[in-house]
Amino acid sequence: MNYLDWKNKGKLISVFGNDVFVIDKGHLKKTLVILHGYPTSSYDYYKTLPELSKHYRVIIHDHLGFGFSDKPVDYSYSLIEQADVALQLWKQLKLTNITLLAHDYGTSVATEILARHNKQQINLQIEKLILCNGSMHIELSKLRMIQKLLRNKITRKWIAKLTNYPLYRKNLRNVYFDKSKATNGELQEMWFMLEYNHGRKVIHFLSNYINERYTFWHRWIGALKETTIPTKIIWAKNDPVAVAVIAELLTLEIPNNKLFWIDNCGHFPMLEKPDEWLNLVLK
Template identity: 55%
Template sequence: MKTKAYRNWLAKGSFYNICGRQIFVIDTNAHNSKKGNGNHSSDGNKPVLCILHGFPTSSFDYWKVIDALSEQFRVIIHDHLGFGFSDKPIDYSYSLIDQTDIALCLWKQLNIESAIILAHDYGTSIATELLARDNVGLCPIKIQQLVLCNGSIHIELAKLRFMQKLLRNRFIGKLVAKISNKSILGKNLRNIYFDQSKISQDEIDTIWAMMTHNNGKEVLARVSRYTFERHTLWYRWIGALKQTPIPIKIVWPENDPIAIAEMARVIEKETKNSKLYWLQDAGHFPMLEVPDSWLSEVISAISNPI
């Protein structure tokens, strides 16, 4: 079912051909907005904020905060390959390395030379791959600062949900994806909120519609295997965090049941130039559950030097 929110979000963005794939992008800069949308003033003089969304959702995670963010930033957010409105090729590995390449190719098309990166969940591994490249002079954009939210970068500390473990299983993952439905999604999303009443049925309907759009169920098992890369590339990505001189702002809910609070403390302790900002009474998707508090902490984190 295509909800009103689904249609409105689709209307906000455009599709870009990136590496031969159609990638859905929202860019609040009027020059890159969808043709016919004249409601935005030019964001050319604003700092660029590139957002990397999480799993298994899409850029829609930011529907409650994008307008407020766009008052201060030129916001660029895309659906990763295999997510949301972007292409979902069936015979594809969905490596986080490839997702990083796609993000960089997109930003190059948009002529982004310097940006603040904000990453949540799945997106934090793309962010650490960017750091790994930057540390050896191979990142083509200047990362002004990095904001990390709820990402199980320290995968050994993560409390993965049972459904996620089933989906990534090589033998039964495809079957689990095939029999999954909106009710199962709703139950799993509610279970990772601090206050389950904060997610509406309309939001669940919209998230499900975006997940299942264009082969979504067929690729879900493959996309879910990204957590294995977090083990395989642990030394590369944790090493990049430890080595980078880039300021790192950590915005984290104390009650996240997946990327637990201890993870945020470890990241702050092992990074050279970081500061931790706690969120109260929020679970794994704070930008949806407590948008005002999340927005306040993110803007404060970006605005204040360490």
């Protein structure tokens, strides 16, 4: 799908003074909200949105700094603030009862939301939680070299300036199990969305989420240990970054959970094996 066709499916909603790109599809009573990963956007779900919207009202937004949302240079891009934006957006959309699905970067935004939910700080009923391939246990994650360089305060600005499409394509393709599934056309569309609205100027700010996963480890892992929300863990088994041992540890920590594996699949199961991923989400 062309990135402009994807843009036409959504709209911009002002949240705390910044424009957030939102897709709101489906008219059913049950609502599924999705928190996407890094360094991509809501576009990760272009293959699965048509089927998901037959079962839910699906709401997915681009985090600030990603996709078609605003990319201000004078912004912290803290996962805490990304959670603030998500919660305010859902409040503006008058959501009161949701199923929350999160992948990669989005899983840390989700755990911040869980921490507030556990303390009854938010007026939102979360019926179910679905977690997919996220490095919540950052100490077990196998970070790529470019992630390490972008995380480093000295090198990250220069790496962001030097980032180009061939480098992006190589790094994204390397987290797929079946490299042929990461087509040039699809990766090109993702790159367009990263560059959209001067996105390369904020790449090095976005990567600070890795440091935050260490800083707020006890808060966010603690939130998973405390939650009573029924949780489904859907994990691509051959993810070279959010490795399988993370999912296995989560099953020991989250009180009410069920783990489902997707074999022979890398970091983006909704793109690499969309039908299998969909079946597990809707199961």
